Amino acid sequence: MNIFFLEFVATYRIGVDPESGSSRDWARLTGIPLSFTFELRDNGTYGFELPQDQIQPTCEEAYSGVKHIVNYVHHKKVSGAGTMATTSLWAVLLASCITTTTITLSRRGGRSAFDNE
Structure with missing residues (x-):
């Protein structure tokens, strides 16, 4: 995880804060081995x-x-539930990549790529 901190200016704290009623609690109680917030x-x-610039x-x-x-998670090779979670995470990652790319490429020079010239 140290690589993550070298890529960006913002500092993030890693750890577990007390939190009740979250989806992380639900995941743990239902037997999902790993959950992240x-x-x-x-x-x-x-x-x-x-602000927009952030x-x-x-x-x-x-x-x-x-x-x-x-x-x-992929390299940890957890049980079948972990494999399913990994597959779901990869799907979300791919979807977010496509969405981010679309949003990033849709504006040029303050104009939408779809604006009439």
Whole structure:
């Protein structure tokens, strides 16, 4: 996970905070061996409404984090439930990559690629 911290300026804390009633709790109680929670950028200044210039870097950081987690889970070779979770994570990763690429490529020079010239 150290690679993740070298790629970006933002600092993230790794660990488990007490949290009740989350999907992570539900996953553990149903026997899913691994579950992860992402808390994205902001140190309390903007809350859930990040400035526009922080949205793309936040997406890139989350994407990098998901890639590292998927790689970790894939190489851990957990039970059948883990294999299913890995497959699901790869599907989500692929979908987010396609969505991010589409959003990134759809604007050029402040205009949409679909605007009439």
